[in-house]
Amino acid sequence: MWRRELAVSAPGKVILHGEHAVVLGKVALAVALDLRTFLRLRPGAEGRLSVSLPGVGVRRSWDTPGLRALRGRIAGKARGKEALPRGTEGLSCLNSPLLASIAGDDESKSPSVEQLDALREFAGIAAGASAPESLATLAFLYMCLAISAKYGDVPSVEIVVWSELPTGAGLGSSAAYAVCLAAALLMVCGAISCPLQEGESTARWTEEELTLINSWAFRGERVIHGNPSGVDNAVGTWGRWSPEIPSRKNHTVKEFPAIMNPVLDSIDAISQECQSVLEAMPANPSPEHYPVLEEFFDINQHHLNVLGVGHPSLDRLCQVTASHSLHSKLTGAGGGGCGITLLPPDTSPLAVEAAKQDLCACGFECWETKIGAPGVTLHSCSSLSAQVLHALAQS
Amino acid sequence: MWRRELAVSAPGKVILHGEHAVVLGKVALAVALDLRTFLRLRPGAEGRLSVSLPGVGVRRSWDTPGLRALRGRIAGKARGKEALPRGTEGLSCLNSPLLASIAGDDESKSPSVEQLDALREFAGIAAGASAPESLATLAFLYMCLAISAKYGDVPSVEIVVWSELPTGAGLGSSAAYAVCLAAALLMVCGAISCPLQEGESTARWTEEELTLINSWAFRGERVIHGNPSGVDNAVGTWGRWSPEIPSRKNHTVKEFPAIMNPVLDSIDAISQECQSVLEAMPANPSPEHYPVLEEFFDINQHHLNVLGVGHPSLDRLCQVTASHSLHSKLTGAGGGGCGITLLPPDTSPLAVEAAKQDLCACGFECWETKIGAPGVTLHSCSSLSAQVLHALAQS
Numbered sequence: 001m002w003r004r005e006l007a008v009s010a011p012g013k014v015i016l017h018g019e020h021a022v023v024l025g026k027v028a029l030a031v032a033l034d035l036r037t038f039l040r041l042r043p044g045a046e047g048r049l050s051v052s053l054p055g056v057g058v059r060r061s062w063d064t065p066g067l068r069a070l071r072g073r074i075a076g077k078a079r080g081k082e083a084l085p086r087g088t089e090g091l092s093c094l095n096s097p098l099l100a101s102i103a104g105d106d107e108s109k110s111p112s113v114e115q116l117d118a119l120r121e122f123a124g125i126a127a128g129a130s131a132p133e134s135l136a137t138l139a140f141l142y143m144c145l146a147i148s149a150k151y152g153d154v155p156s157v158e159i160v161v162w163s164e165l166p167t168g169a170g171l172g173s174s175a176a177y178a179v180c181l182a183a184a185l186l187m188v189c190g191a192i193s194c195p196l197q198e199g200e201s202t203a204r205w206t207e208e209e210l211t212l213i214n215s216w217a218f219r220g221e222r223v224i225h226g227n228p229s230g231v232d233n234a235v236g237t238w239g240r241w242s243p244e245i246p247s248r249k250n251h252t253v254k255e256f257p258a259i260m261n262p263v264l265d266s267i268d269a270i271s272q273e274c275q276s277v278l279e280a281m282p283a284n285p286s287p288e289h290y291p292v293l294e295e296f297f298d299i300n301q302h303h304l305n306v307l308g309v310g311h312p313s314l315d316r317l318c319q320v321t322a323s324h325s326l327h328s329k330l331t332g333a334g335g336g337g338c339g340i341t342l343l344p345p346d347t348s349p350l351a352v353e354a355a356k357q358d359l360c361a362c363g364f365e366c367w368e369t370k371i372g373a374p375g376v377t378l379h380s381c382s383s384l385s386a387q388v389l390h391a392l393a394q395s
Numbered sequence: 396m397w398r399r400e401l402a403v404s405a406p407g408k409v410i411l412h413g414e415h416a417v418v419l420g421k422v423a424l425a426v427a428l429d430l431r432t433f434l435r436l437r438p439g440a441e442g443r444l445s446v447s448l449p450g451v452g453v454r455r456s457w458d459t460p461g462l463r464a465l466r467g468r469i470a471g472k473a474r475g476k477e478a479l480p481r482g483t484e485g486l487s488c489l490n491s492p493l494l495a496s497i498a499g500d501d502e503s504k505s506p507s508v509e510q511l512d513a514l515r516e517f518a519g520i521a522a523g524a525s526a527p528e529s530l531a532t533l534a535f536l537y538m539c540l541a542i543s544a545k546y547g548d549v550p551s552v553e554i555v556v557w558s559e560l561p562t563g564a565g566l567g568s569s570a571a572y573a574v575c576l577a578a579a580l581l582m583v584c585g586a587i588s589c590p591l592q593e594g595e596s597t598a599r600w601t602e603e604e605l606t607l608i609n610s611w612a613f614r615g616e617r618v619i620h621g622n623p624s625g626v627d628n629a630v631g632t633w634g635r636w637s638p639e640i641p642s643r644k645n646h647t648v649k650e651f652p653a654i655m656n657p658v659l660d661s662i663d664a665i666s667q668e669c670q671s672v673l674e675a676m677p678a679n680p681s682p683e684h685y686p687v688l689e690e691f692f693d694i695n696q697h698h699l700n701v702l703g704v705g706h707p708s709l710d711r712l713c714q715v716t717a718s719h720s721l722h723s724k725l726t727g728a729g730g731g732g733c734g735i736t737l738l739p740p741d742t743s744p745l746a747v748e749a750a751k752q753d754l755c756a757c758g759f760e761c762w763e764t765k766i767g768a769p770g771v772t773l774h775s776c777s778s779l780s781a782q783v784l785h786a787l788a789q790s
Contacts, residue, residue, distance in 0.1 A: 258664035259694060262657035266701075269653035299654065302697040306661075 001043065002157050002188050006196060007379040007392075008039045010179035012165040013172035013235035014340055014371060015331050017300050018271040020309050021264050029271040030231050031278075032239040034373035037163035037176035040381065040392045041184045044158040051140050052160045054394045056133040056167075060123070064154040070122050071145045071154065077114035110222060111142055119145075132167055136177060139223040143181050147216060152189035159184060162391040166365070170332020175232030178220030179376050182213045187378075194378070201383035204374070210237050213376055239375030260307070267303050270296050278372075290344035294327035297342055301329035314339050316362055324355040343368070396438065397552050397583050401591060402774040402787075403434045405574035407560040408567035408630035409735055409766060410726050412695050413666040415704050416659050424666040425626050426673075427634040429768040432558035432571035435776060435787045436579045439553040446535050447555045449789045451528040451562075455518070459549045465517050466540045466549065472509035505617060506537055514540075527562055531572060534618040538576050542611060547584035554579060557786040561760070565727020570627030573615030574771050577608045582773075589773070596778035599769070605632050608771060634770030655702070662698050665691050673767075685739035689722035692737055696724035709734050711757060719750040738763070 011032040018028025044050055050061035111119075119141045120127060125134045140159075148154045161180060165173035183205070186192045192212060195203040205213065217233035274296050281289050301318060304310055314330045317339040321328045328341040343352060356366045381389070406427040413423030439445055445456035506514075514536045515522060520529045535554075543549045556575060560568035578600070581587045587607060590598040600608065612628040669691050676684050696713060699705055709725045712734045716723045723736040738747060751761045776784070 256664070256668060259661050259668060259691075262661040262664070266654050266657035266661075269651070269657065273651060273654060296654075299701045302701045306694045306697045 001046070002041070002155055003043055004194070005040070005042045005381050006194070007381050007384055007388075008041065008180045008183045008187075008376065009036045009379060010176040010183070010236040010376040011036050011172075011239055011373040012163075012176050013232050015170075015231075016271075016340070016371075017274050017296060018267055019170075019330075019332055020304060020307055021267040021271075026264050026268040027271050028231065029275050030235050031371040032235050032373040032375065033165075033171060034370040035164040035171065035367060036373070037161060037165060037173065037180050038379075038384065038388050038392060039180035039184050040158075040160040041188065042158040044156045046156050048156055048158075049144065049154060050158045051137070052158075053133065053136055054160070054162055054391065056136060058133045058137055060137060064156055067141075067145065067154045070118070071149055074115045074118045074145070075149065077112055077118060110219065111146075116142070116223070132174075135174075135224045139174075139178060139220045140181060142223050143178070143185055143216060143220045146219065147182070147185045147189055147191065150189075151186065151191035155185070155188040157184075157188055160392045162388070162394075166367070169338040171338065172232035172236060174224045175217060175221050175228070175236045178217040178224070179213060179233055179236035181220060182216035183376050183378070186213060186216060196378045196380060201380055203378045204376070205378070210376065213237050235375070237375050240372050263303050263306050267300060270300050270303075285345065287344050287346040290342065294342055294344075297327040297329045297340075304330055311337075317341075317359065317364060320358045320362060321355055324351055324358070326351075326355055339364075396441070397436070397550055398438055399589070400435070400437045400776050401589070402776050402779055402783075403436065403575045403578045403582075403771065404431045404774060405571040405578070405631040405771040406431050406567075406634055406768040407558075407571050408627050410565075410626075411666075411735070411766070412669050412691060413662055414565075414725075414727055415699060415702055416662040416666075421659050421663040422666050423626065424670050425630050426766040427630050427768040427770065428560075428566060429765040430559040430566065430762060431768070432556060432560060432568065432575050432631075433774075433779065433783050433787060434575035434579050435553075435555040436583065437553040439551045441551050443551055443553075444539065444549060445553045446532070447553075448528065448531055449555070449557055449786065451531060453528045453532055455532060459551055462536075462540065462549045465513070466544055469510045469513045469540070470544070472507050472513060505614065506541075511537070511618070527569075530569075530619045534569075534573060534615045535576060537618050538573070538580055538611060538615045541614070542577070542580045542584055542586070545584075546581065546586035550580070550583040552579075552583055555787045557783070557789075561762070564733040566733065567627035567631060569619045570612065570616050570623070570631045573612040573619070574608060574628055574631035576615060577611035578771050578773070581608060581611060591773045591775060596775055598773045599771070600773070605771070608632055630770070632770050635767050658698050658701050662695060665695050665698075680740065682739050682741040685737065689737055689739075692722040692724045692735075699725055706732075712736075712754065712759060715753045715757060715759075716750055719746055719753070721746075721750055734759075 012035050013030045014033045016029045016031055018026060018030075021028065047064050048061055049064055049067060050059075052059045116138065117127070119125075119138055120129075123137055123141060125138060129135075144154065159181075161177060163173055163176060165171050165176060167173045183192070186209075187194055192205055192209040195205055197203070204210075214233055214237040217237060218228070218230055221228040221230075221233050274293065277289070277292055277296075301310075301314075305315075310330065314337075318328045321341045326341050326343065326347070328339050330337065331340045332338045341355070352368065356368070359366050384392075407430050408425045409428045411424045411426055413421055416423065442459050443456055444459055444462060445454075447454045511533065512522070514520075514533055515524075518532050518536060520533060524530075539549065554576075556572060558568055558571060560566050560571060562568045578587070581604075582589050587600055587604040590600055592598070599605075609628055609632040612632060613623070613625055616623040616625075616628050669688065672684070672687055672691075696705075696709075700710075705725065709732075713723045716736045721736050721738065721742070723734050725732065726735045727733045736750070747763065751763070754761050779787075
């Protein structure tokens with residue numbers, strides 16, 4: 001039985017370069033974002049498993065015998081029709097060690113349509129429900145039952161998850177959720193160690209353990225997203241920036257390939273050059289490292305408009321920040337959504353504040369953060385900030 | 396002695412795609428613009444040669460014996476130091492029949508520094524004077540003396556040249572001037588025919604004659620521009636659009652070639668695709684031919700911004716016209732200068748007027764015109780429009 005109170009956190013991600021191009025067979029450069037999802041793990045009443053997601057209003061509790069029985073019922077449904085698109089074909093040829101565990105994943109372990117139907121029925125979730133709270137509950141149940149079936153018993157624990165990340169902005173909030181859940185459930189079931197020694201504030205897992213966390217996080221992501229690329233959970237697990245990002249050739253540039261393919265080549269080169277620049281930058285880079293990063297932002301923003309994933313609101317965002325001598329580009333899916341603005345270290349706090357005010361006046365929400373954050377991390381609860389502790393206590 | 400009163404006209408040009416890329420070794424797609432330069436040719440008083448350029452305030456007249464003597468004096472200066480950069484190296488490898496005459500040009504026929512100095516001294520033009528009126532007078536004298544030295548005597552004629560084209564906007568006004576001068580002077584000296592039959596309004600020259608006109612126009616352009624590409628005089632001579640445009644590798648993409656070279660490849664492909672679309676379009680294209688041309692404009696405008704030749708005023712132009720559902724891009728040198736906006740045939744005159752008003756309110760000047768105009772043309776004076784006749788009569 002689990003006896004300690006601990007916390008797990010995982011970062012969101014932001015794609016610096018290569019969004020959209022990644023689905024056309026190119027690499028993308030994703031970096032960890034220092035906006036994190038936090039999971040608090042506590043021993044629960046014997047025979048109870050509970051999960052609270054204060055951000056989306058979920059508060060559920062089940063008795064473990066009922067979950068064990070559910071697990072038995074759905075075990076026979078694993079060979080049914082696959083619920084989710086395969087989606088990992090492109091991954092198997094990747095040379096990135098980062099993704100070996102995904103590539104080697106046995107696809108028969110994906111939840112079947114029948115399994116997910118049974119989980120929905122158990123949790124009282126309507127078929128086709130796609131609200132974050134429904135998908136988050138479904139992913140929790142799936143991961144809890146699948147991990148406990150493989151590594152141990154259904155645990156009697158209380159889990160609370162809260163995130164600094166906005167949802168639906170392409171910042172990897174669902175992956176950070178799945179990474180935290182995978183780490184906590186694998187640890188509780190004894191599949192990975194509890195690396196935090198008495199008196200330590202934080203600890204991380206071994207490379208082998210991280211690979212296992214990432215693999216299970218990817219399965220959770222598949223419950224939520226159907227056909228995720230595997231980028232978000234990899235960044236959530238390993239943090240910093242991804243050395244190489246998986247690509248899947250989902251689409252082809254049908255119209256005018258002679259015009260469009262070179263644009264993808266240029267985006268690809270930007271991702272690679274940017275990675276070289278980031279790798280060459282010291283831990284505390286000075287302002288002179290930034291003009292080239294700004295130029296990459298500007299060029300890529302034009303390219304994304306060429307690819308048709310721009311949006312007038314993103315043009316507006318770029319104009320507003322340009323009027324403060326700051327450089328922006330869209331990030332994520334495009335077509336609205338989210339933009340990123342680079343803040344060189346010599347940007348005055350007043351200038352940042354002024355840019356934020358102008359952006360807010362145009363209806364944008366702003367988060368000021370850092371990139372290159374650490375991946376999934378185990379924390380002693382006492383080392384968490386008051387804000388995080390307060391948020392987790394609201395469950 | 397020349398006995399007829401005639402007019403010659405030549406169109407300006409606009410680069411649809413490939414400006415800037417052309418100096419980096421790619422093709423550009425230049426099309427004739429239906430804004431024309433008009434030259435009126437009249438018999439002059441015996442022994443007098445005069446030229447008037449009412450648009451730039453030039454009104455000069457010389458006695459032909461004096462010009463003959465000048466011609467004799469400068470003939471010996473032809474072997475001096477070359478006044479102008481060679482500039483035609485890249486042309487000699489072109490397979491375009493259009494430019495064969497330029498490629499085959501004997502470079503020793505370029506005016507020498509001493510010749511141009513003598514012409515300046517004769518005309519009272521200060522060394523280094525670069526105002527349009529100085530360069531236009533110098534080009535006139537050079538072309539007149541060089542053509543008459545090769546093909547006949549210094550003619551006793553009155554020449555007036557007036558243009559619908561704005562100067563300095565990258566729209567080929569100096570080339571249209573040189574083409575008109577070359578055609579008129581070659582005709583007066585008997586080097587080419589006078590193809591206009593009695594009772595006809597307009598006539599054009601044979602392909603062989605056009606080649607000669609183009610070759611001399613290029614020399615006149617070299618007096619004005621030093622190192623012109625040959626594009627403008629070719630379009631002014633042949634009209635419509637240039638099947639292939641000369642390229643000269645003046646610069647290289649030094650920084651980030653892996654990022655920038657694909658952008659040039661894409662621009663190159665746009666030029667070629669656009670040419671295919673234009674060639675496939677009927678004489679009176681219907682609206683459905685235009686979306687692809689609009690898309691090419693949008694993509695290329697982004698590319699030009701990537702290459703760093705954009706300008707906030709051109710972004711503004713694109714925004715203003717986009718608010719009227721019209722698509723624009725910069726044309727010519729960029730960095731300010733001139734933009735073009737596509738007007739599909741189903742654009743209502745009211746919409747055009749509204750866009751023009753908004754542009755004027757932002758400080759832009761607008762010219763509404765057509766592309767694909769005929770090249771250098773001989774006119775009976777009676778067939779010219781009242782506006783053109785009036786402008787030519789102001790000399």
